[in-house]
Amino acid sequence: MRTNRSLVISVVIVLIGLVLVGKLFLIQVTDDSYLRKAERNAIQRIVDHPYRGLIYDRNNELMVYNNPVFDLMVIPKEFSIKDTARFCDLFRIKEETLIENLNLAKKYSWVKPSPLIKQISNEEFARVQDFLIDYPGLFVMTRSVRSYPQPVAASALGYIGEISRSQLGNDSTSYYRQGDYVGLSGLEAYYEPELRGRKGAKYKLVNVRGIEKGSFKNGDLDTLSIAGRNLQSTIDLDLQVYGERLMEGKRGSIVALEPKTGEVLAMISAPSYDPNQLTGSLFGSNYLQLNQDMNKPLFNRPIMAMYPPGSIFKIVQSLVGLQEGILTPNTTFSCNRSLVNCHNHPSPTNLFGAIRNSCNPYYHQAFRMIINQGISSNTFTDTQIGLDNWRESVMKFGLGSQLGIDMHGEKRGSIPSSELYDRVYGKGRWRYSTIYSLSIGQGEMLVTPLQMANLASIFANKGYYYPPHLIKSIDGDPSRIPEKFQTKMDTGIDPHHFDLIQDAMAEALYGTASRAIIKDITIAGKTGTAQNPSGEDHSVFIAFAPKEDPKIAIAVYVENSGWGGRAAASTASLLIEKYLRGHITRPALEDYVLEGNFIY
Structure with missing residues (x-):
C-alpha cells in the first residue's frame, strides 16, 4: 500500500514538473508576448518631433519658421522637491499648477516621462538649465513653435495649437497623441498633412526605477524624424x-x-x-483675450x-x-x-x-x-x-x-x-x-x-x-x-x-x-x-x-x-x-x- 502511494506521488510530481517545463518552453521559446511585456516595461520610447514645413510668400520671402522651445519632462518615481516655493519661483510656475501637472504625470505612469512644464522659451531655458541637476527625474525634450518675421497675414496663415480630444478621436491615421500640436486654422490647418512631417523615435533601456541604462538594441530600432514639406504661398x-x-x-x-x-x-x-x-x-491666455475682444x-x-x-x-x-x-x-x-x-x-x-x-x-x-x-x-x-x-x-x-x-x-x-x-x-x-x-x-x-x-x-x-x-x-x-x-x-x-x-x-x-x-x-x-x-x-x-x-x-x-x-x-x-x-x-x-x- 505504502509503495503504491509513493508511486502515485512520484507520478504526480513528474506530471507537474512536465507541465511546468512545457509552460516555460511556451513562455520562453514559443510565445513572445511575455518578452514584449517585459520589454515594454524596460524600454522608454522618446518621440522625436519633426520640424513643421516653412511657409514662404510668392517671392520666396520667409513668412513662417520654427522656433525651438523646451518641454520639461518628469519621471515621478525619481522626482522630489525639498523647497517647493524655490522651485516654483525658479521655473515661474504656480504651486497649484505644479501639483496638478505632477498628479497627472503620476496618474499616467510613475516610471515613464510626462510633461511638467510645457513650451519653455530659449531665454527661459538658458536661465534655468544649470539648475536642472538639482532635481533628479527631470529632463528636457525639444519641441518647436511657429514664429513670424512680419506680424501680418494672421487670418490667412492660421495658427497651431495642442490637439483637442475631439480631434484626437477623429484621427483615422493614428498619427497624433495627446499633447501633439496641430494646425487649427488657415493654411496651417488645410495643409496639416504636408506641413506636419513624420515623427521619429528613440528607444532607451531603463531599470525598474526608470533610470536610463543605454540604447535598446544599440539603436537599431531608432528612427529619425522627417521635417514637413515647405509651402510657397501665393501672397505678396x-x-x-x-x-x-x-x-x-x-x-x-x-x-x-x-x-x-x-x-x-x-x-x-x-x-x-x-x-x-x-x-x-502664452497661447491660451492670448487666445482667450483675442476671442473676447469686441472687435x-x-x-x-x-x-x-x-x-x-x-x-x-x-x-x-x-x-x-x-x-x-x-x-x-x-x-x-x-x-x-x-x-x-x-x-x-x-x-x-x-x-x-x-x-x-x-x-x-x-x-x-x-x-x-x-x-x-x-x-x-x-x-x-x-x-x-x-x-x-x-x-x-x-x-x-x-x-x-x-x-x-x-x-x-x-x-x-x-x-x-x-x-x-x-x-x-x-x-x-x-x-x-x-x-x-x-x-x-x-x-x-x-x-x-x-x-x-x-x-x-x-x-x-x-x-x-x-x-x-x-x-x-x-x-x-x-x-x-x-x-x-x-x-x-x-x-x-x-x-x-x-x-x-x-x-x-x-x-x-x-x-x-x-x-x-x-x-x-x-x-x-x-x-x-x-x-x-x-x-x-x-x-x-x-x-x-x-x-x-x-x-x-x-x-x-x-x-x-x-x-x-x-x-x-x-x-x-x-x-x-x-x-x-x-x-x-x-x-x-x-x-x-x-x-x-x-x-x-
Whole structure:
C-alpha cells in the first residue's frame, strides 16, 4: 500500500514538473508576448518631433519658421522637491499648477516621462538649465513653435495649437497623441498633412526605477524624424504688409487676386492681430483675450463676413440680361425715381450709361424683364420660374456657394430661391414687387469679400475664373497643389459681352470714384454701398487693372464708411499702384486713407 502511494506521488510530481517545463518552453521559446511585456516595461520610447514645413510668400520671402522651445519632462518615481516655493519661483510656475501637472504625470505612469512644464522659451531655458541637476527625474525634450518675421497675414496663415480630444478621436491615421500640436486654422490647418512631417523615435533601456541604462538594441530600432514639406504661398508679402497698414484702425477686409490664375495676392481681415501672440506658452491666455475682444480679430472677414453686394451686382445683372438676349447695349430706360431712389445723372440711359452712372431704376426695370418673361400664363408662377432660372445663371459666377479656397470655414453667401420666398410668404403669395430689391444687390442677397474679388477676376478674364487659392507650390513643385485650383470655371457668358462691361467700368471711375484714378494705369472698377441697418453703410469697391492686360483684381470692404467711392475705392487704388509700380506716387491719398475720416 505504502509503495503504491509513493508511486502515485512520484507520478504526480513528474506530471507537474512536465507541465511546468512545457509552460516555460511556451513562455520562453514559443510565445513572445511575455518578452514584449517585459520589454515594454524596460524600454522608454522618446518621440522625436519633426520640424513643421516653412511657409514662404510668392517671392520666396520667409513668412513662417520654427522656433525651438523646451518641454520639461518628469519621471515621478525619481522626482522630489525639498523647497517647493524655490522651485516654483525658479521655473515661474504656480504651486497649484505644479501639483496638478505632477498628479497627472503620476496618474499616467510613475516610471515613464510626462510633461511638467510645457513650451519653455530659449531665454527661459538658458536661465534655468544649470539648475536642472538639482532635481533628479527631470529632463528636457525639444519641441518647436511657429514664429513670424512680419506680424501680418494672421487670418490667412492660421495658427497651431495642442490637439483637442475631439480631434484626437477623429484621427483615422493614428498619427497624433495627446499633447501633439496641430494646425487649427488657415493654411496651417488645410495643409496639416504636408506641413506636419513624420515623427521619429528613440528607444532607451531603463531599470525598474526608470533610470536610463543605454540604447535598446544599440539603436537599431531608432528612427529619425522627417521635417514637413515647405509651402510657397501665393501672397505678396509687401502688398500684404501695405494693405494691413492701410486698414489699421478700421474694420473690413481686402482680397486681391491674380485674375489669370486665381492666386491670392493679399488677404486682409481688419482688425487683425500679431500671429506671434498665438505661439508658445502664452497661447491660451492670448487666445482667450483675442476671442473676447469686441472687435473680433479672430473672425476671418474675407471668407466669413457676408454683406449685400450693392451696386456692384448690377454688372452681373447686365451680363445675365445680355446673355439671355433680354438686354442689348441699346436697351434704354428712364431714371424713374418713383420705382426706386437714384442720384442725379442723364436720363433716359442705355446699358453703358446705367453701369457708368449706377442707375437704380434702370436695373429695377431690367430685372423685371429678366424675371417675368411670360413663360406661363400665371404671374406668380412666371415670377417663380424666372427667379430660379436667374438664380442658376447667377450662381455660375461663384455666388451662393463656396468657391473652395484652401481654408476651412468659408461661407457660401446667399442667392435667394423661390423656395425661400415660399417659406417666408407662402407659395403663390409673392411676386416681383416682393423681390425687386435683388435688382440692385440688396434684399436677401449676401456675398463674401472673397466672392466679390472673384467677380472682379471674372470681369477681367471675360467670363471665367480659377478657384481662389493661397498655395503656389509644395516643396518647390507646383504640380503638387490640388487639381481643383488648376481647373478653369466658366460662367456661361459669351466673352464679347464683356467688352461693353469693361469699357463702362473704366468710365465709371470718372463718375463715382475719381479718387481711384491713377495716371497711366487704366482701372476698371465699380463702387458699391452695402446697406447696414445698425449704423453707417459699408463702403465697397471692386476693380481690376490694367484694363488692357489685367494683373490684379481686388475687392475692398470698409465697414461703416459710407459711400464706396471714398474709403474702399481709395484703398483699392493705392494697393493696385503698390502692386503694379512697387511704390506710391500719391502721398496725399495715402494720408487720407490712413487718417480714416471717410464720413465727413
